[in-house]
Amino acid sequence: MKKVGIIMGSDSDLPIVTKATDTLKALEIPFEVHVYSAHRTPVEARDFAVNARKNGFGAIIAAAGMAAHLAGAIAANTTLPVIGIPCKSSNLDGIDALLSTVQMPTGIPVATVAINGGANAALLCAQILAVEDKELAAKLDAKRASDAAKVLEKDKAISASF
Numbered sequence: 001m002k003k004v005g006i007i008m009g010s011d012s013d014l015p016i017v018t019k020a021t022d023t024l025k026a027l028e029i030p031f032e033v034h035v036y037s038a039h040r041t042p043v044e045a046r047d048f049a050v051n052a053r054k055n056g057f058g059a060i061i062a063a064a065g066m067a068a069h070l071a072g073a074i075a076a077n078t079t080l081p082v083i084g085i086p087c088k089s090s091n092l093d094g095i096d097a098l099l100s101t102v103q104m105p106t107g108i109p110v111a112t113v114a115i116n117g118g119a120n121a122a123l124l125c126a127q128i129l130a131v132e133d134k135e136l137a138a139k140l141d142a143k144r145a146s147d148a149a150k151v152l153e154k155d156k157a158i159s160a161s162f
């Protein structure tokens with residue numbers, strides 16, 4: 001199976017990235033995690049993206065906050081699918097990172113998940129890889145069914161309490 005590359009702009013983004021790594025682990029999808037910044041280490045970020053396809057990656061998650069150019073900078077250097085996670089920072093509640101990540105110019109797409117949406121970033125990667133992987137697709141179906149069953153359990157409990 002292809003690997004997922006997870007890049008974060010700073011180790012301060014790790015709590016958000018952990019939601020993605022936990023999700024990938026649960027689905028038994030191989031991944032690598034790195035701290036590369038579009039601004040502080042632009043050469044390393046670019047090198048990762050340029051070599052990602054030949055290094056066995058099938059999709060890349062880029063998590064960054066503030067002026068979050070990481071996902072776009074990675075996407076500029078690969079045609080692998082790139083999923084951006086806008087990370088919430090203290091001043092602008094993540095709106096800064098959301099707009100910086102989502103507003104990509106035509107030709108260089110970044111699939112942007114919700115602010116701090118680490119789990120959905122991993123699920124979207126899994127869905128991309130599952131296009132050519134029936135076993136993974138079955139795991140995703142099972143997860144959907146199990147998540148729905150949990151909601152229906154909550155429905156029963158709440159409904160019974162009134």
Ligand code: RP5
Pocket residue numbers: 008009010011012013037063064065066067087089
């Ligand atoms: C971004 O700036 C990082 O992705 C992080 O979300 C934010 C703050 O970084 P630190 O100052 O905590 O290293 O580049």
